[in-house]
Amino acid sequence: MEDQIHPKDEFIVIDGYFSGNGIKSVKDVVEKRFENRLKTDFYNDFINWSKAENEILLGTFRASAAWPLLTDLGCVFDFRNPEKFVYQEFKLVHSLVNGWIPAESTSIGNNHIVAVRFERQIPEMLHELYEESEYHPNAPIGCLQLGICRKKDFPIILENIRKNRLKSESDY
Incomplete structure (x- = not known):
């Protein structure tokens, strides 16, 4: 059923990657933040x-897609110039809702930190993102x-x- 929900909007915008x-x-x-909270399997897997x-x-902006862990993805594209893209198989392996709550999926409308695993090497365009050191x-x-x-x-x-x-350009 999830595959039928507005595929035109099912992407997540990324603005940085985290260094070691x-x-x-x-x-x-x-x-x-989990010092006095129940630690889930998702928490233990991430830690x-x-x-x-x-x-x-x-690091992401508000997600417009709710993907469970291990979702097969496969496309990385330049958000401002989407004709520049790479097809390469990869999976969602960790999702931190609001950047600190390990969860079983991404959640529409929330910011996230996500880890992805590529079948081969990480596409070079991901290393062109801003590098976050904290x-x-x-x-x-x-x-x-x-x-x-x-x-x-x-x-x-x-x-x-x-x-x-095209529509927004014609509004000016």
Whole structure:
């Protein structure tokens, strides 16, 4: 059923990735905030996670997609220039709702920190994002923003972005 919910809107905009120090900072915040809370399997999985060469931790804006962990994605695109994109298989492996609550999925309308695992190496365009070295995002206004989505949804997402941009340009 989830596949039928507005595929034109099912992507998440990313504005930065976390360095090794950034990942440590995120884990420190999660541990501190869960000091007196029930620790779930999602919490333990994230805290015990060691980033592999083909994994990356990303900071997001408000998600417009609710994807469960291990969702097959497959497309990374330049949000401002969506004709620039890469198809490469990857999966959602961690989701931190509001940046600190490990969960079983992303949640529509919330900011997230997500970890993804690529089948092969991480596409170079992800390393062009702003590098976050601590928990509190510092990405400057106007920095590169990338979208991630399911490969099968990208053609309709691209079409929708083009239509919305043409419409907004005609409003001026």
